[in-house]
Amino acid sequence: MSLKKSWVTSANDPATDFPLNNLPCGVFSLDDEEPRCGVAIGDMILDMAGLEADGVLTLADDPVFDVPFWNEVMERGPATWASLRARLTALLSADAPDQAACLPHLYRQADATLHLPFLVSEYTDFYASRNHAFNVGSMFRDSENALPPNWLHIPIGYNGRASSVVVSGAEVRRPLGQLKPPGAEVPYFGPSRRFDFELELGVIVGQPSQGMVSVAEADAMIFGYVLLNDWSARDIQAWEYQPLGPFQAKATATTISPWIVTAAALAPFRTAPPPREVPLLPYLREPGPMLYDIALEVGLTPIGGPETVISRTNVRELYYSPAQQLCHHTTSGCPMNVGDLLGSGTISGATKDSRGSLLELSWGGKEPITLATGETRSFLEDGDTLTLRGHAQGAGYRIGFGACAGRILPAAAVPDWAR
Numbered sequence: 001m002s003l004k005k006s007w008v009t010s011a012n013d014p015a016t017d018f019p020l021n022n023l024p025c026g027v028f029s030l031d032d033e034e035p036r037c038g039v040a041i042g043d044m045i046l047d048m049a050g051l052e053a054d055g056v057l058t059l060a061d062d063p064v065f066d067v068p069f070w071n072e073v074m075e076r077g078p079a080t081w082a083s084l085r086a087r088l089t090a091l092l093s094a095d096a097p098d099q100a101a102c103l104p105h106l107y108r109q110a111d112a113t114l115h116l117p118f119l120v121s122e123y124t125d126f127y128a129s130r131n132h133a134f135n136v137g138s139m140f141r142d143s144e145n146a147l148p149p150n151w152l153h154i155p156i157g158y159n160g161r162a163s164s165v166v167v168s169g170a171e172v173r174r175p176l177g178q179l180k181p182p183g184a185e186v187p188y189f190g191p192s193r194r195f196d197f198e199l200e201l202g203v204i205v206g207q208p209s210q211g212m213v214s215v216a217e218a219d220a221m222i223f224g225y226v227l228l229n230d231w232s233a234r235d236i237q238a239w240e241y242q243p244l245g246p247f248q249a250k251a252t253a254t255t256i257s258p259w260i261v262t263a264a265a266l267a268p269f270r271t272a273p274p275p276r277e278v279p280l281l282p283y284l285r286e287p288g289p290m291l292y293d294i295a296l297e298v299g300l301t302p303i304g305g306p307e308t309v310i311s312r313t314n315v316r317e318l319y320y321s322p323a324q325q326l327c328h329h330t331t332s333g334c335p336m337n338v339g340d341l342l343g344s345g346t347i348s349g350a351t352k353d354s355r356g357s358l359l360e361l362s363w364g365g366k367e368p369i370t371l372a373t374g375e376t377r378s379f380l381e382d383g384d385t386l387t388l389r390g391h392a393q394g395a396g397y398r399i400g401f402g403a404c405a406g407r408i409l410p411a412a413a414v415p416d417w418a419r
């Protein structure tokens with residue numbers, strides 16, 4: 001697959017996240033106008049609601065793009081997704097006859113505010129990277145029993161909170177919580193001292209299900225992908241997580257990147273997950289490669305900068321693909337809804353510089369990392385900005401996600417009645 005040339009010249013830059021091959025779906029606003037659907041092309045946004053109002057692009061009898069979410073488009077299903085992509089490709093390709101019809105609806109990304117691109121129905125977080133599961137197990141338990149006995153057989157997950165999913169750029173306040181440091185006799189209530197990020201791929205379910213679906217059916221239900229930061233308070237987590245798993249440690253916020261990169265755009269970058277260490281039960285076996293080759297990196301910028309890239313890894317590191325996770329999610333008969341968000345779990349490689357959380361990078365705080373400024377970090381400090389980036393690399397182009405960033409605000413004061 002090579003670069004598809006566009007008459008929007010910035011989309012032909014080999015370094016742009018948003019060439020014509022990508023066409024990711026977002027929600028944007030300008031000044032005090034209402035947020036609406038848009039598609040990124042180079043450094044511009046194509047206003048889908050404007051095109052629809054002019055009759056240049058019609059998806060349904062009623063308007064679907066004049067709202068601040070893509071759920072209505074997702075509901076219409078894979079045939080509609082494909083025809084929309086084909087129509088946009090035709091409108092924006094270098095030899096398009098009707099450029100003049102699009103021109104009034106192109107806006108500079110630099111002038112726009114980006115919003116959450118879809119209504120998040122429910123949020124589930126998985127635990128699908130073997131290196132991450134091993135590293136966390138080694139620290140929270142011991143290296144003998146690091147990988148839970150079920151891990152190689154089942155995609156482990158928990159039901160998270162949709163209410164605290166926010167878009168890139170939203171500030172994140174350090175959580176308060178119940179803490180019991182190692183060696184302390186009794187717990188106390190106060191700000192988390194071990195606030196962390198988790199580098200994940202977010203999966204957006206675009207079709208509903210009733211009853212169990214196969215891995216292949218699950219794959220076809222996925223509309224697209226975002227980068228996802230599952231902010232995690234490790235000290236709250238360590239005290240609360242047994243026996244029912246994470247709760248308040250993960251509920252503060254989950255940040256996603258603003259553009260939904262469609263499964264269609266990523267199709268040329270499909271790859272098989274790593275070899276199975278034990279055979280999977282038949283229902284979890286993949287009929288074809290359903291993981292993606294997506295390079296990932298994490299930048300940490302302290303107050304005053306500059307940024308230090310603290311990790312580089314790849315979505316290929318996941319042991320279970322999103323389709324396997326989604327299939328497993330339905331085994332109980334759990335219905336899935338349009339707009340459900342699945343986190344892949346923290347993605348960590350085998351080497352120290354490819355770990356997807358500070359918990360692992362600093363090995364539980366025992367080996368702080370050094371930033372370009374000379375400062376060290378075991379966990380995030382107030383004022384730090386954490387930025388996730390990712391892209392699939394084609395020949396002369398890339399399918400990028402845009403940044404997934406958030407800055408840490410100091411914790412709220414503990415109220416008198418909570419002391």
Ligand code: MN
Pocket residue numbers: 125126198200230343345346
């Ligand atoms: Mn997570």
